[in-house]
Amino acid sequence: MKKLSSKLWLLIVLFLSATVIFMYIFTNFLYEQLYVEDTKATMIETGEKLQAKYAGGKVSEELIADIEAFAAYSNIEIFAVRNPRELSACVPFEIDYDALIGTDERQQLLSGKAITKIGYEERFERQIISVILPFTDQNRLEGIIYLYYPLAKISELAKEEVILLSTGAIMFLLVAAFFVYQGMRKILQPLENLHQAVNQMTKGDYDVRVNVSLNDEIGHLSSAFNQMADAIQRDDEAQKSFLATVSHELRTPISYVKGYSEAIQKGLIEEEKREEAIQLIVREAARMERLTNELMQLARKENVQQEAQYDMLVLAETIRDALRLVSQKVTAKNIKLVLRLNEDIIVIGDEEKLKQVFINIIENAIHYSYEQSNIIIESDIVQSQAVLTVTDYGIGIPSEDLPHVTERFYRVNKARSRSDGGSGLGLSIVEQIVKQHKGNLKIASKLGEGTSVFITLPLMEE
Known part of the structure; x- marks a missing residue:
């Protein structure tokens, strides 16, 4: 049963490992779909509200001041500039203008659409999400609103919950391992009993039986074993009885044949009774012959009719x-x-x-x-x-x-x-x-x- 228990334990370990991998993938999915997407949507919504303040023409100092005043109370870094190249002087990290706003991005801004970018920034040691919205007037790009926000790491999002989750996971695994062990003992015990009973039966103990306490596949297997044991025991008893009966049946004629043959050989039987003794020997010999023929016929297999x-x-x-x-x-x-x-x-x-x-x-x-x-x-x-x-x-x-x-x-x-x-x-x-x-x-x-x-x-x- 050790091999079976090892297989079950291996199966459980594989299942738990698959669960951990799934949870890791699922957590990253939630991170991308919920946190990142929610942050991006919030930044675009904020940028569009500020974009709505622009009335056309040159971007005024008042508009830039209003946006900077709003940014002071927001957790999102927001800058409004007339020339995108001025961003290098505003943000606390290097910006490659050509990579930030290329030909395709410029056409996108001219059409009034927002540009969203996510990249790793060494200064913050994390991913940065940025959103650019245009100030356009008569197909001219008069300025932009640049919003960026350092994305928090998954470990930071669940910083306080990590210890609680880890502790809970360890406790769960310990409790699960205990109950799995107890459950496996209960499930495998009938199989162990069945294994011991089979070993006893191979040693010739046909009286052995197993207790049937379950109404499942193992219980059905135990019942089948008990039925097989009953059949084997009956067959064994019948075989012993058969051999004993055959021995008994042959003993009588053999004793007659042996006794009278020895008596004739030693001259212990009178002449007038010798013929009667010989007839008795012939009769008992015929009886043995008939018995052995009948036994041979009974010993043939059931498919003998094919011959x-x-x-x-x-x-x-x-x-x-x-x-x-x-x-x-x-x-x-x-x-x-x-x-x-x-x-x-x-x-x-x-x-x-x-x-x-x-x-x-x-x-x-x-x-x-x-x-x-x-x-x-x-x-x-x-x-x-x-x-x-x-x-x-x-x-x-x-x-x-x-x-x-x-x-x-x-x-x-x-x-x-x-x-x-x-x-x-x-x-x-x-x-x-x-x-x-x-x-x-x-x-x-x-x-x-x-x-x-x-x-x-x-x-x-x-």
Whole structure:
């Protein structure tokens, strides 16, 4: 967080520097626009009032005396002369006549316009503003009024206020720095907490959470972190549970295979029971093979369907192919199959994978149905989608177990499922394959009455 705080401090310094530069430029602007322009306007106005006293002809001594008398009470230096060259004897600094009144300036005076000049004067060590107004009669320049005023420096204008302004600026910067520091601590503290939480999580502590006290971007980021932490923790717990379950599932058949193999090898099993032991080893080995195959299938990525062979399939024919493979189990339990299949439904999919789905669903229906009961298998088009329904009238599924039956290794009747070789992965695989085909799996059941499984698949686009 130090880097971020340094960046923020740098940004503030740059902002304050830009503010100082702006104020400097703005102050000079005010100096030029307000003070200088106001002084010039005042001098021109004063000169025009004195100019109005001139009645024409030669400039009289009385007029010059009147102007000098007015100047004695004015803060502006004012001189009236008949010949502009006489100014050198009047003003307390050198005047270059040719620079002061050149050809262009003389024409301007003859037209009755005032001339304004601003220049630096070493004697006063400051800028001098001067205004020249003409006394003209019949296109002749009879004399001029010369007004000048030493412009005050900005520091002189605010001489008394400079200390107050400087003190106020320093106090403001100190107070601003304090509140900025406190504000930055408050703003950056959640980020620091978030940084510490991330470090803890990288060390394997998935229980860490951050307090969400703000409803801004940082608060939203903290909430997102907590949600991510929840998801990671759930995934970690699920992974641990998955590995523990896999270990447990494999431990039993491995112990059987190992124990009976060693017993046969050491001759501890009687001849008449050896065949039974070998069959048990074969059964447990097949169980391990089936479990590892199912685990490999579940471990595949969700985009595995891109590698599968998708073809146009007549749904009714694929269902009948699956039924032929489970016909022996149907006969063994004396179950009657009721088929209500729509022969016109065509879907796009992987035939072998969909057949695996149908076999799994139908085998479950057979397995948990009562003997001599019915299983109804229907297919139809509902809202522009193909829907396969498999309904049995068996033992059903308890309502508290129903939301979990597609979870890996979840068993409704754990003892019975393990004894008959079930892994608890069948419906997880079914759900995965259905999702790969952009379909949906739904299960409805009532305990003691039976179960209905609904598989929805997209129709082939025409």
